Amino acid sequence: MTRYSTAALIPARGGSKGVPRKNIKDLGGHPLIAYSIAACKMSNYIDDIYVSTEDLEIADIAKRYGAKVPFIRPVQYAADNSTDHDVLKHFFENVRVDSLAFIRPTTPLRESAQLDLAIEAFFEKEGELSSIRSVHEVPESPYKLLKIENGYFRGFFDDFEGVENYTNLPRQHFPRAYQPNGYIDIVKRSVVESGVSFGEKIAPYITNFVAEVDFKHQFKMLETEIETRGHKILDYLNENYRDEI
Numbered sequence: 674m675t676r677y678s679t680a681a682l683i684p685a686r687g688g689s690k691g692v693p694r695k696n697i698k699d700l701g702g703h704p705l706i707a708y709s710i711a712a713c714k715m716s717n718y719i720d721d722i723y724v725s726t727e728d729l730e731i732a733d734i735a736k737r738y739g740a741k742v743p744f745i746r747p748v749q750y751a752a753d754n755s756t757d758h759d760v761l762k763h764f765f766e767n768v769r770v771d772s773l774a775f776i777r778p779t780t781p782l783r784e785s786a787q788l789d790l791a792i793e794a795f796f797e798k799e800g801e802l803s804s805i806r807s808v809h810e811v812p813e814s815p816y817k818l819l820k821i822e823n824g825y826f827r828g829f830f831d832d833f834e835g836v837e838n839y840t841n842l843p844r845q846h847f848p849r850a851y852q853p854n855g856y857i858d859i860v861k862r863s864v865v866e867s868g869v870s871f872g873e874k875i876a877p878y879i880t881n882f883v884a885e886v887d888f889k890h891q892f893k894m895l896e897t898e899i900e901t902r903g904h905k906i907l908d909y910l911n912e913n914y915r916d917e918i
């Protein structure tokens with residue numbers, strides 16, 4: 674088996690609004706960010722794990738769970754309107770790697786084997802693509818969604834293949850739709866330095882459905898899942914970081 678090697682970057686700002694301090698909120702006895710750090714540690718291909726944050730408490734917790742925090746992110750890159758590109762550009766200006774796995778802490782319950790498969794897919798076709806983004810299929814096509822305009826429902830598009838009243842068509846008529854889910858994105862320094870995050874040739878990596886934690890009710894659901902079903906990442910954390918509990 675080819676031994677690939679890459680770094681991982683976990684972006685974790687302190688100013689979450691939907692779930693205050695969510696990146697270090699307790700989940701099964703460990704802070705949320707610890708799950709993403711542990712998933713990277715369990716990967717066969719991720720050698721260096723970095724956390725980008727403007728928050729000193731998050732930085733300290735990330736270090737205790739084995740991540741590197743070589744700099745504190747400037748606050749202007751950690752605002753509500755800050756973009757992936759802001760975070761990535763700042764990282765590449767401070768750490769010399771050619772590519773990295775972008776691991777969002779709001780998708781905590783990953784399978785490390787899936788991370789490895791995505792990394793393999795990236796390196797096997799590195800010259801043909803600008804990035805990889807993880808997605809899962811959504812049950813409802815965007816063509817079935819409605820907006821309210823001047824007090825009445827309208828579709829978001831003018832037509833579908835010439836049909837103006839397309840929202841009443843069976844869902845099987847529409848192409849499958851996919852939602853980026855934060856499981857793993859893999860980006861290149863050269864693409865980020867060109868002024869964009871992912872480029873034009875973005876290869877999909879399709880995962881099973883995974884929940885992202887952006888609101889309190891989602892965190893509650895995640896707590897229930899951990900309590901009832903457990904997870905191998907939680908087992909890893911309990912085994913290796915008992916002193917942090």
